[in-house]
Amino acid sequence: MATSAVARETVFALRRQIAKIEGTLPERLAAPAGERPRARADSAIGGAPEPNADVTIIRRGLAVASPNAFLATGVEHLDAALSGGLPKAALSEIHGLETRNAGAVAGFVLSLVSLILKGQPLPVLWIGTSEIFREAGFPYARGLQGMFGIAPEQLLFSEAPKLTDALWVAEEAAKMTALAAIILEIRGSPQRLDLTATRRLHARAQNAGRPVFLLRQAGEAEPTAAPVRLIVSAAPAKSRRTIAGPLAGSIGHPAFTVSIGKSRTALPGQFTLEWNPDEHAFEERKPREKRAENSVAVVPASGGRTDPAPALGTVVAFPAFGSSAAISPTARDQPSRPQRPAHIGPRRAG
Structure with missing residues (x-):
């Protein structure tokens, strides 16, 4: 007993x-x-x-915490699936499965940073290796101000030559309360980013009461200490909205496809979010809105034609050049002599 x-x-x-x-x-x-x-x-x-x-x-279940402990995205269904939103004092993983989604992942994180910076002038530190900045580039300063309301002086960058240095900078920065958030961007699935490294980042974020966002570009989902993992990719943009209705041929607000890969509630879900740069807020796109948007013809019908193109006629096989009795089967497969220079001649550079 x-x-x-x-x-x-x-x-x-x-x-x-x-x-x-x-x-x-x-x-x-x-x-x-x-x-x-x-x-x-x-x-x-x-x-x-x-x-x-x-x-x-x-x-084991949901954490009993005050609403101020979570960063609400403003999307009701997403916040409900995450039990209130993203934890503020924790490590959160934002994952992009392919390199081409690097812009979408960075835009989504900057949207979250815009929500965090409402009402506080603290800076944000973005840490990355030389490889990731060379591959994905740096955010455009004027675009940050216009799209997310983030002043250029509020976003600080730290370029490290190796992942070990980037992890050290992130751990030291996570202890500072003078930063509003820390962003650590990596590429692939390095061995040094294991459970031990992510646990240290998560513990530093909890002690400092600040969020740490782990951006993973083109890597497989691996076990980490982050309680939340969101998989982000680019979604088709809708047409720009005007008073008279959607403007044909235009590009509207940026959109993201967000899937919950890991959360405290273990509830799966996929959402299509649009970022409103004027209100600095997310808006959820309904599924029927997506179907209506995709139903529009991509290529307009050509003018001056009333009937469709006629169907092809019967395909027939012509006999080989010359008499079939005089040419051997091997010779029939070879092109005729006047055609030979066109096949074996050098390709023109111009």
Whole structure:
């Protein structure tokens, strides 16, 4: 009996330690009224057992935290699936499966940073290796001001020659409360970015109360200490909205396809979000709006033609050049002599 109680206490202690690392605190569930408790299950939290006290059961679940602990995206369905939004004091992973999605991933993170910077003038530090900045480029300063409302002096960059240096800068910066957020952008699936490295970043973010965004470009999904992983790609933009209706042939607000790869609630979901640069807010695109947008013809019908092109006639095979009796089967497969220079002549550069 004593061995069973010690085993339960060990399991509860391990669950609490894992929940602390992942940023999900265990909940306490009170037993129904009138039910006689058989044993105390909250001994991992502390306190001596009481014979007539209500039993408390620990289970892994949602963290009981105030609404200010989460960064709400403003999209009702996405925030509900994430149990309130992205955690502010935690490591969050924003993942792009392909290199061509680097712009979409960066734009989505900058949108989140725009929501964080509302009402505070603190700067944001963007850390990356020379390889990732050479491949994806740097954000355009004037575009930051016009699209996201981020002043150029609020975005600081740190270019590291190696991933080891970038991780060191991110860990040291995550301890600073003078920064509004830290962005660490990497490429691929390096071995140095393991559970130990991400746990350190997550712990520093929790202690400082600041978000750390891990941007992964063209890498496979691997285990990390981040409680939330969002997979982001570019979505087709709709036409620009005017008073008279959509403007044909124009490009509207930037759009993102966001899929939940990992969350505290373990609820899957895929959403199409549009960023409104005037309001600095996300707007969810409904599925029927997407179908209506895709139903528009991409190439307009050519003018001056009333009937479609006629169908092709019967395809016939012509005999080889010359008499079939005089030419051997091997010779029939060869082109005629006047045609030979066209096949073996040198290709013109001009």
